[in-house]
Amino acid sequence: MDRAEILLTLMDKIQGFIATINEYIEMGIELFLKARDWVQKILSYIEQGIDRLVSAIGGRKEDFLEFHEDDLFV
DSSP: OHHHHHHHHHHHHHHHHHHHHHHHHHHHHHHHHHHHHHHHHHHHHHHHHHHHHHHHHTOOOOOTTSOOGGGOOO
């Protein structure tokens, strides 16, 4: 009977340890999701700033290397 109690006690401690690890993993996942949202917001602000700068300078230039059918000479 002592061996069974020792095994049950050991299993309870292992289960508690695993539950604690699971809680820390869940907290880490939440932090990573928040960080991802912050990075996405920062990137969108940078993209908006670049677009405003480009429009203030005069807009995007047309790509001269782009192929048009009108450029064909026969």
